[in-house]
Amino acid sequence: MTDARTSSDIVTAALLVIGEEILSGRTADQNIGYIAAYLARVGIGLREVRVVADEEMEIVAAVNELRRRFTYVFTTGGIGPTHDDVTTDAIAKAFGVEAALNEEAVAAMRRHFDDRELTPARLRMARIPKGAELIHNAISRAPGFMLQNVIVMAGVPRIMQVMLDEVMPRLAKGRPVLARSVRVDAPEGDVAPPLAALQAAHPEVQIGSYPFFEQKRLGTFVVLRCADEASLEAAVADLWRVIAREGFRAVDSEGAGASDESVPDPNLD
CATH class of the missing domain: 3.40.980.10 (MoaB/Mog-like domain)
Structure with a gap:
């Protein structure tokens, strides 16, 4: 370290x-x-x-x-x-x-x-x-x-x-930590296995999952943090590939474009 x-x-x-x-x-x-x-x-x-x-x-x-x-x-x-x-x-x-x-x-x-x-x-x-x-x-x-x-x-x-x-x-300053958040319409237990693999592939990016319950539906916010923008964007791109492969529905919480597989349900907003 x-x-x-x-x-x-x-x-x-x-x-x-x-x-x-x-x-x-x-x-x-x-x-x-x-x-x-x-x-x-x-x-x-x-x-x-x-x-x-x-x-x-x-x-x-x-x-x-x-x-x-x-x-x-x-x-x-x-x-x-x-x-x-x-x-x-x-x-x-x-x-x-x-x-x-x-x-x-x-x-x-x-x-x-x-x-x-x-x-x-x-x-x-x-x-x-x-x-x-x-x-x-x-x-x-x-x-x-x-x-x-x-x-x-x-x-x-x-x-x-x-x-x-x-x-x-x-005070001395380092590089600010950048963050991206993706809202996934799936329980955390379903999201956890592919996220573990994603984290292993991107050790320089901190990847956290945060479950939520809304209108009787379980979901997970996936938050990615890194000081290096290129590393962060690479991890986010791989996250969207995981979402598409697993068939999850999701939306970029930061307002960026979601994948074709991730049209959000308006009732979740």
Whole structure:
């Protein structure tokens, strides 16, 4: 396998979601899908997502493992003003540095809070590990930060999204992953055997199948992903040959022309 840390074409990432509220089910995560799609568009492949509790040593262990395996590690959550927001201290400990009030972060927060509002609890959000670069936040002004290849962001979705936009120009990018989707009017169990052969013939293309049930009918979405357009198109062409050979009815979900054998049933739309 190619080492993603040394290849100019492959940039990888892990996402570490931090928070008891996610693990307990009290809060439904809204960030994973957004981050995964965003990174795919810019050419950073999200390879792993991990959820940990607000426990300092668990965060330290996860960060230290992931930052050695991937080009970047993104974290969400745990940088707020409360006692259980321990992410900043955990990141500092993972790198063996001190977390202290950052004057630039304090100045940014003063643009949002007056002296009365800038309580000691809120000032916790201006504590930044030594050596980290700030990730500015135009919404609440409390910053995230980037320390080497670890990007630390808020858990609140709209604030996380602003931070992701702000940090992205600093990051290396690979080739964006292209995707094609074909809707097949056949159960996944029928589609699986020829797809296995197709995957073996095109190892450079990621081929996934996703079953659906609609109007009492089973079907399968086949999604092909690859950074190389020529390889992707070759696999898609072979998929249509498989569809024709097996007698499946299908339609290109991306709007491209379907094969002669694959006129979709309008009742499926």
